[in-house]
Every structure is written in structure tokens, then in C-alpha cells.
Amino acid sequence: MFFFKKKQKEMKVNLTPREEVVEIEFHVIEGKDKKVLSLPLNKGEIEELYKIPGFLRYVAWEELYESEILSGSLLKYEDLYKLILDEDGREVLQQLGIPTEEMPVKGELTLDSLPDEAKLNLTLFNSGGKLLDRLGQHSGGLLKTNEELFLLPEKVYSLKKVINSEFESGYQKIGVCQDLAVHAGISLENFLEKETFHVVDKYDLDVKVHNFDHIELVPTGGTEIETQLLNSTSPLGTVKDGLRRDRFVKTNKVHEDVQKILTTKHITGDKVPLFLENPSAIMPEHDYTFDLDAFSERVRGLIPIERVRPAFSDGTGYQWFEESGSGSSYDTDFLKELMDRYPNQQYVEHEGKWIYLDPTLRKKILEIEEDEENKIKQQYALDIKDNEDELDYVINGDKTNEIKQFPIPKGLKATLFPHQIEGFKWLCHLEEKGIGGLLADDMGLGKTIQVITLLLHQQERNKVKPTLVVLPIALIENWIEEVNKFAPSLSHSLYIHKGSSRLKSSDLISQYDLIFTSYDTLKIDQLLLGKIKFQTIICDEAQNAKSHSSQRSRALRAMQSEFRLAMTGTPVENSLEELWSIMDFVQPGDLGSLREFRQKYIQTEEFEGLLDKIRPFYLRRTKKEVLADKLPVKHEDNISYVHASSTQKSIAESMLTTKKKAAKLLS
Incomplete structure (x- = not known):
């Protein structure tokens, strides 16, 4: 009599590197039988499987899943590299069989096309000089050789990801990849060594104050060359130094931003304080990249803006002061005069400074009736004699048809037809x-x-x-x-x-x-x-x-x-x-x-x-x-009529019959 050993169940994890994620699967192996598990396991499955070998790997997976680090069973490389910086994170990854130590690699970045096409190629070697492509397959941040996984350096993964990304222009892509390659210790081929591409993806805004009512906005970069490029209409710039050449390229957003700024770079009159208080009121297109708080504080030191606020006293009623607490006071008659003179302006210039007169201040000083304000806010509608059912309202006028001569006004700057x-x-x-x-x-x-x-x-x-x-x-x-x-x-x-x-x-x-x-x-x-x-x-x-x-x-x-x-x-x-x-x-x-x-x-x-x-x-x-005598004469085209074929007539009749039946049914 023969006794067969009972097949033992085992839980195994299968890790598949993709370009942007690691795919994690769990199998239950029993002899030659293999069953793919649907994750996460339900309570009954956990009670059935928790004693078998390999179950602790599922516990590690569930820890990541409950922490919402996983998307389904997919682990992003960005999250993987963050986890290896944490001791507990490294332990969880190791339980899953994911490597946590970066393998040392070398490499070279080459350009296999014209610069504007930016077909870049990254060749990687291990520390012994062997080509990674011959050792196994590297996808995203992992190299898989047979059943063993190796983790590529994070900086190398970032470079690989950018090489496979889409950019606004080839020049931008080369510039970003060159910078990442240098930081990752990847060498550059001869052309990329001599041609350096710089991406101008940010800028600051300098302010030239010509007067209290005239400021000029000047986009500035990190270097003098970037500043020159920012203030030009071209998205590209080039500087040569012997055999070396530096190319500068603006991103589309920076280029569009700067072009809009240059069209309104000179801000004058009461737009100056309005811009300092709220730049979007003058430049409403979108949010700009400069620090508005720092910018405003710098300029306000040169162009005073005083905000008037009331203070009430039982003895004297309302008094008007500059809100900064400087002690400056304003006469009510003076403020009324400003408001009457500039009824639709919030910022009024006076003796080289701007005075801000907000709507609340106007209401208090001009004494607009509160009843009127309340009625307006309630948005009552005026009741009218609407003449709809009965004729209740009539305006009579002289309807004689004789029209006398009226001279054209002298102030008209046009010639009428x-x-x-x-x-x-x-x-x-x-x-x-x-x-x-x-x-x-x-x-x-x-x-x-x-x-x-x-x-x-x-x-x-x-x-x-x-x-x-x-x-x-x-x-x-x-x-x-x-x-x-x-x-x-x-x-x-x-x-x-x-x-x-x-x-x-x-x-x-x-x-x-x-x-x-x-x-x-x-x-x-x-x-x-x-x-x-x-x-x-x-x-x-x-x-x-x-x-x-x-x-x-x-x-x-x-x-x-x-x-x-x-x-x-x-x-x-x-x-x-x-x-x-x-x-x-x-x-x-x-x-x-x-x-x-x-x-x-x-x-x-x-x-x-x-x-x-x-x-x-x-x-x-x-x-x-x-315009009858001013328009070109229209000539009637010769029209030829073509009769439908018998097949076309048959199809049309069938469609019409179907339409009539449908209409009858719906009625």
C-alpha cells in the first residue's frame, strides 16, 4: 500500500514591474494547482488562509492598502521611493519581496534626432559595466533578472520617466533631461555636453517706479541672459562661448504670461493703486507667478496709499483718520469734495499720494438714506400700468409726418451716408x-x-x-x-x-x-x-x-x-x-x-x-x-436637375412609410 503526502497550501506574491507602477498579485499554490486571489480577502478567506505559509505577505499588502498607498493592487514608484525612507515602510516592502536598497548604476544619455524632435536614449550599466538590457528587463524603477528584482536609483527613475513624457517642445525636454542626468550621475554624449539647454519655467517681477502715478513692470530671470529672453518676443534665445553653446527656452505658460505683462507693462493713473491692492483687476487673464504680498509691500513703501476710516465720538460725531494709525486726519468737507469731483473712483490722487475712498465711506459721508439702501437690497420691483388687459397708460404726441431740416452737429467726427x-x-x-x-x-x-x-x-x-x-x-x-x-x-x-x-x-x-x-x-x-x-x-x-x-x-x-x-x-x-x-x-x-x-x-x-x-x-x-447700387451684380447659376434612381425612390418611400407609422403610433 502506498501513502501519498498531502499537498500543502502556500501563498505566494507575484510582482510585475510596469513603467509607472508595480503590479502586486497573490496566488494560493497547492501542488500544481494555482489560484489567483481577489484582493482584499474577505473574512471567510482570511479565516481559511491565515495559517498557511506566506500569509504574512498579504498582511503587509493589507497594511499598504488600508493606508491608501495602493491603488487597487498597484504601487506607484513615487510612493515606493517614499516608503524606503521610513524604517517601517522598508520593512513592509521587504515582506512583500520588493527591494529597498538602490543598486549602483552608470549610464549615458544620447540624442538620436534633431534637437527639436528630442528623441533621447538612456543606456544603463551596472557597477561592473554590464549592460542592464542584457541582464534582464528594467521597467520603471525596477530591474527584473530571472526571478530577482533590483531597485534603480530614484534619480535614474525620474530621468527615465521624463524621457518617456510629452513636452511642449523638444528643447524643453532636452533641458530637463540634461539637468536630471547630471544630478543622477549619468554622462552626456559629446553633443549634449557642448549644447546646454536651459528651461525658463519661472520668473520674478521687478518694478520701476517712475512716479506715484506711473510704474513699469519688468519680468526678471535668474540670470541676465534669462531676463533678456523674458523681455523679448521670442520663446528661444542662444548664447555662444567658443565651442560651447547655451540655449534658453521659455515654457508656454511663462511665454504667455510675459507677453501679456509686456502689453500692459506701463501702469498709470489710478490703475497704480488698484494694481497694488488687487493685481487681477488690471491683469485678469490668470494668476501670475510673482509673490503678490512681497511685491505689494515693496512698492507701497515708494507710493503711499492712505485708507480713510471713521471713528465716532459722542461729542463730535464721526472723525476721519488714516487707518494705519499715523494720526493723519481728514476734514469731512474735503472728503465730500473729493467724492463729488470723482464720483466713480475708489482711488483719488492728492499731493503725490493715493487716498482710498471705499463705498462704505461714501455712504457714511454722503449720507445715502438707509431706507433706499434696504429697498435696493430687497430688490423690490416697481409696479406699473402694464396695458396688458386694459389700456391704463397712454403718452400722446404730435404725429405729423412733415420732417424739417436739422443740421448735422459740428461735434460729429464722421461723414454720414x-x-x-x-x-x-x-x-x-x-x-x-x-x-x-x-x-x-x-x-x-x-x-x-x-x-x-x-x-x-x-x-x-x-x-x-x-x-x-x-x-x-x-x-x-x-x-x-x-x-x-x-x-x-x-x-x-x-x-x-x-x-x-x-x-x-x-x-x-x-x-x-x-x-x-x-x-x-x-x-x-x-x-x-x-x-x-x-x-x-x-x-x-x-x-x-x-x-x-x-x-x-x-x-x-x-x-x-x-x-x-x-x-x-x-x-x-x-x-x-x-x-x-x-x-x-x-x-x-x-x-x-x-x-x-x-x-x-x-x-x-x-x-x-x-x-x-x-x-x-x-x-x-x-x-x-x-446698397442696391453698391453691391456686385449676382448672376444666376445654370441649374440641372437629376432624377433619383428607382432604388433611391424605393428607399425614400420605405423611410416615409416608416415615419408615418411611427407618427400614427405616437399620436
Whole structure:
């Protein structure tokens, strides 16, 4: 009788080096049978396996897993190199069979392409001079020879990783690899020894103070050569010294940063203190790499910025002092004068220094009523006679069609086309007769320049102040540019009502000739702006208030003015009710109530009668009408029709039949 020895179970760990991780697997071996374990083990598996040889290796794995060092069963080389610096970490790795001592290696870095392609090759040898590739396979930070593992030096692994990484340019890759190779003790081939690539991936910012209201930003590098490169428009620079040559290359981020800085390197006026307090207000593109705290402290020593703060006393009321505690005090009348003179500036220059006047200070000194502030914050909406069910509000005007001659204002710095002169005279006629208008010219025919000319006409008669222009926020800058270019006299008293620092006083706002604001800001500040008796209200892209029930439309119609003008190339986009909504702002009551408008024009489709009704207030010219004799003649192409084949017809009929069946089913 033969007795066979019972097969003994054993737990083994299998380590597979990859380029960025070590893959860890556990097997249970029983004779020739091998079972891969799913990790982590459950309670039943642990109770079954904890007595077999090799189980302590799983305990080491679980320690790393519970410490969240492992990602599944993958150990990153970065974490491996950190673990070998710790005694407990080394012990855990050794239990898993992972080497913890770096093997000494030598090597050479070579360039197998042109520099801009940066095809680099790293050849490694052991201390005896044998090529590692012949001893085994090295992946990532490990060399595997037969069943034995060796740990490569961390600096060598870092170099290998960078060689396999993508860079913005080949020059950058070579520069980084050269630096890593030197630190890892890897030799460089002859070309790389003579050609040194430097990556400029950081910079500082120097400040030249020309005056209290003029500073200059100068990007600086670690060396004079880097500074020269940073202040040039090229991303590359070269310096030769005999047979040696140093090449400098900026990273894309540094290059983009510096180019933006160079476009605004000269900062002047009240932008100087604003930049020192908040650089992103002047350079909003992104975060820059200089130390803002150190930078600001350095410059503030040269350019004083005083912040005024109140202190209350029972005997004297509010007193105003410089917040640094220097003892400087300010007279209330002096501060009021500054605020009146510069109603929209937070930083005001006085005797070679900047005084910061924040909104809270303005509120206290100018004594803006608290009730008004509370109403604004609560964002109440003004209740209006909306003319929707019944006609409750009507503005009458002289609708005579005869238009007299109005001279072009002398302050206009442009030559108008005939259709623009006609439009200007029409606008002057409406304003003189006290009726509103809808200027609906095609886009590109110059609606803005016609309206700017009207504003100059009003300015000559002292009837422009105050005028409110409501428009999409994206168009504000375009309007300002056109005013500055074609009517500079209008830009002397212009205020943009937007942002958190906008004025909270109706009286202050009404002191400006032109006030620009967006539809949404008008909606938010309707209580504030609704108190102002405007000479003119102009709505550009008036389709933004096309819905009669929207808060935008209701806030707009709640404003008070002598003359109302809407501008849009698309007065109707979806429904005729949009035209009623715009016209109820332009000339309230002329189209009746909304209910009457629906009955009279929409339900009957009486479009010709509607055009006759709005003709006194409505002007529209198309490009085809205006530019008919200026556009090139279009020639009609010869069109040949090709009939579908029988196969194509059959496929089309099948598709149509399927569509009809589906439609019938869904209905």
C-alpha cells in the first residue's frame, strides 16, 4: 500500500514591474494547482488562509492598502521611493519581496534626432559595466533578472520617466533631461555636453517706479541672459562661448504670461493703486507667478496709499483718520469734495499720494438714506400700468409726418451716408414732437452712429443730461469706443453703471450726461434708476426686452423720460407680441392694450393695417434697399436637375412609410 503526502497550501506574491507602477498579485499554490486571489480577502478567506505559509505577505499588502498607498493592487514608484525612507515602510516592502536598497548604476544619455524632435536614449550599466538590457528587463524603477528584482536609483527613475513624457517642445525636454542626468550621475554624449539647454519655467517681477502715478513692470530671470529672453518676443534665445553653446527656452505658460505683462507693462493713473491692492483687476487673464504680498509691500513703501476710516465720538460725531494709525486726519468737507469731483473712483490722487475712498465711506459721508439702501437690497420691483388687459397708460404726441431740416452737429467726427442722414433727421423730428421711435435698420447700416449724432444734437441744445442707454453688457465697450471716436465731447461726462462698486445715489447718477447700463442691472436697480427723470432712454438690441411679462421689460417701461428710442434689427423674432412689448415702451397706448392688439392684428393677421399704425414711430431700411447700387451684380447659376434612381425612390418611400407609422403610433 502506498501513502501519498498531502499537498500543502502556500501563498505566494507575484510582482510585475510596469513603467509607472508595480503590479502586486497573490496566488494560493497547492501542488500544481494555482489560484489567483481577489484582493482584499474577505473574512471567510482570511479565516481559511491565515495559517498557511506566506500569509504574512498579504498582511503587509493589507497594511499598504488600508493606508491608501495602493491603488487597487498597484504601487506607484513615487510612493515606493517614499516608503524606503521610513524604517517601517522598508520593512513592509521587504515582506512583500520588493527591494529597498538602490543598486549602483552608470549610464549615458544620447540624442538620436534633431534637437527639436528630442528623441533621447538612456543606456544603463551596472557597477561592473554590464549592460542592464542584457541582464534582464528594467521597467520603471525596477530591474527584473530571472526571478530577482533590483531597485534603480530614484534619480535614474525620474530621468527615465521624463524621457518617456510629452513636452511642449523638444528643447524643453532636452533641458530637463540634461539637468536630471547630471544630478543622477549619468554622462552626456559629446553633443549634449557642448549644447546646454536651459528651461525658463519661472520668473520674478521687478518694478520701476517712475512716479506715484506711473510704474513699469519688468519680468526678471535668474540670470541676465534669462531676463533678456523674458523681455523679448521670442520663446528661444542662444548664447555662444567658443565651442560651447547655451540655449534658453521659455515654457508656454511663462511665454504667455510675459507677453501679456509686456502689453500692459506701463501702469498709470489710478490703475497704480488698484494694481497694488488687487493685481487681477488690471491683469485678469490668470494668476501670475510673482509673490503678490512681497511685491505689494515693496512698492507701497515708494507710493503711499492712505485708507480713510471713521471713528465716532459722542461729542463730535464721526472723525476721519488714516487707518494705519499715523494720526493723519481728514476734514469731512474735503472728503465730500473729493467724492463729488470723482464720483466713480475708489482711488483719488492728492499731493503725490493715493487716498482710498471705499463705498462704505461714501455712504457714511454722503449720507445715502438707509431706507433706499434696504429697498435696493430687497430688490423690490416697481409696479406699473402694464396695458396688458386694459389700456391704463397712454403718452400722446404730435404725429405729423412733415420732417424739417436739422443740421448735422459740428461735434460729429464722421461723414454720414445718405440713409444715416435721413435716419438722424427722423430721430430729431421724433424727439422734437415728443413721440418715441423704433429704429429697425438691418445690422451693419449704422444705427449706433445715427443715435450718437442725435445725442450731439441734443447736447448742442443742453438736452442730453441725463440720458440712459440700456444695452447688452457685451456692447458697452463698443458704444464707448464709438462715442470716443465720433463724438468725443460726449465722453467728458459718461458713467458706466455696473459691477459691485456702482453708485447707489440717484442724485449722483443724474449728474452725468450719459449713463450706460445693462438690462439685468436695470432690472436690479430699478428703484434707484426709476427716480431719475431722464431726458432720453435708448435701448440697443431692444429684443432683450421683447417679453411683456419679463422683469426686464417691466423695469424698462417703469423708467421716466422725455424721449424713448428702441434699436433692433429684429423687432419680431417669434411672435407679434414682441413688437407690442417694444412699442409699449416706445409709445405706450398707441397699439392699444395687449388684449386689443391680439384681437385686432394677430388673430385677424391684419399686417398691413399694423404697419400703417406704427409708421410714424417706425423706420427700417434693409441692406438690399440701401446698397442696391453698391453691391456686385449676382448672376444666376445654370441649374440641372437629376432624377433619383428607382432604388433611391424605393428607399425614400420605405423611410416615409416608416415615419408615418411611427407618427400614427405616437399620436
